[in-house]
Amino acid sequence: MKTILPKLAASVAVSCALVSAVSAADVIKIGVQAPITGQYANEGQSIDYGVKLIAEQFNAKGGVLGKKIEVITCDDEAAPQKAAICARRLVNEGVMAVIGSYTSGATEAAQATYYRNGVLQTSDGTSDSLTEKKYWTFFRNSFQNSAQAEFTAEYFVNQKKYQRIALLSDYSSYSTGLVDAVEAELKAKGGNIVFKDRVRSGAQNFTAVLTRIKALNPDVIYFGGYYTDGGLIRAQQQQLRIEADFVGGDSNDNPDYMKLAGSSAAGTILINFPTPEFLPYDTAKQFLADYRAKYNQDPASIWALMNIDGLLTILHAMEELKTEDTKKISDYLHTLRDFPGITGPVSFREDGERINTKFNVYEIQSDNSYKIIF
């Protein structure tokens, strides 16, 4: 047995190498790194479905540069450790670009691996730190936290004129980054912050911290975390009869937020990009119709669509440049202006940051529909 094993391993390795050498020649491999399971599963699945839909549509037209697109998905469960493993695996599979991940933490954990291997990465992660490293491989298809923070502070101080503001985040790099940025912007604009604390994502019981907030009698509770906690915080806020507005950051914008908050969802204020149904672009309407026809459901949120825009810009660059060279594609994308994406015109700055982002303020109505209020 001992003598056979190395030979067996060697022959397996050789045949694997042959298979990948053959397949590498006639397909373009695109990786999806997203939370397919776990608490953000429906966001991750939407990204995966969307990428597969676009790949199918391109393949039906003959692919890109005459090659078929092959999508390889790796589930990072929104966990940084798993994200690092996914990055390794996708690089080994020979992908030229990776779409994802959904959370900033998982994106950041994978970033360096893609950078070192020259693999393009586009993510909707909003943590400012993602573009601060200035990796040429990285492109943000959403917007950075500080842009949202500035808009939020402006709305709180100059529109709503809130006098007493309570801030809550979880421990993720996205959430702490967003709430710290909101705090800084509020202070700059003269807003009065009466409370700031963090909660553990998935803790479920937020009554203790909410009771503490209640005693401070705030006008507004701002939660810059994810919908899985936001829905419960909102429900428990109403249950404790805390008469304050509840404002959720972008990641509370998800249909499951309504399910978790139940009847308490009504009156919630969300600050986000336009939601899919409010997107005025023909490309968006077409994509949503195709998605619905194929999967018999809607994408979980705007985030999946922004990831699709990231994919579309990369495919567009490949077609324009007629190359698979990731460095050339990157150089092209850094100067890309107003590409007609699903979520609006896409332009990237020199550091991979998406520019021209526009926010809306929504209020959830009693029938769970959205109303734009600012």
Added chain:
Amino acid sequence: MDVFLQQLVNGLTIGSLYALVALGYTMVYGVMKLINFAHGDLVAFSAFAGLTIYTQLFDDGTTSLVAVVSVFAFTAAVIAVVGVLLERLAYRPLRTAPRLSAVVSALGAGLVIQNAIMLIWGPNMKIFPSDLLPSTVYEVGGVVFTFTQVMILGFSSVLMVALFMFINRTKMGTAIRAVAIDQDAARLMGINVNRVIMLIFIIGSALGAVAGLFLGIYYRGISFDMGWQYGLNAFVAAIIGGIGNIPGAMAGGLLLGLFNAMISGYFSSQWAEAFTFILLIVILIFRPTGIFGEKVAEKV
């Protein structure tokens, strides 16, 4: 004062759920000297099973008392069967083996249950309907509590008192206490030890099932990996109270719930979990047998 009383209500609610789960740990430990690490995952399993039983049988838009009681009874019965199977398959074959083997088996069984939940119900969060119990909110002197909280506190108190009476006042209870003290002597006295152990698993699992369902109703969102979190807290509660001691598990659960709420309420929720373990360490240093635990002389 309002804030203090409110934190008291918050803490007692979650504490009584910890206590129900902790009872499962403590009873198994009391009789078998085994820490049933699969118990937390069994609690998670009961939340999913309960949700399925509810949506399959009773979700017709109206919630009646009969429906709610039946869901609890059904779920408790299903989980009791799972508990008995767990004992038969994972623990009984190892009863005479070194204790470490049984602990490893328990951890393995926990993983099996957790993955079974993921395979049956999927990896995504599932959400309990909001109308299972009336969403009435009461307010007394500035302290707010919901109908669900009243149900949790009331129901778990009744169950704990009933269990206490059962253990101390019935013949079966005496048999359980006898097996806990000395299995061989109990066997010589004509007690069917296997039957007692089976009973322990039935009661412990059923209590865990009630806790799991309440967790689902109270917090709405349930996920396949939630068992670890609640299991760990309940395990700490059982240790604090003195593992193996039934009133100790009840007191430990309530104490831990209160302690968590007060730390989150007066200090910072960032530190609540760290303090849970600091409390555990302090208790283990100054009173290694827990609050209610008695010093037991090692048999020679």
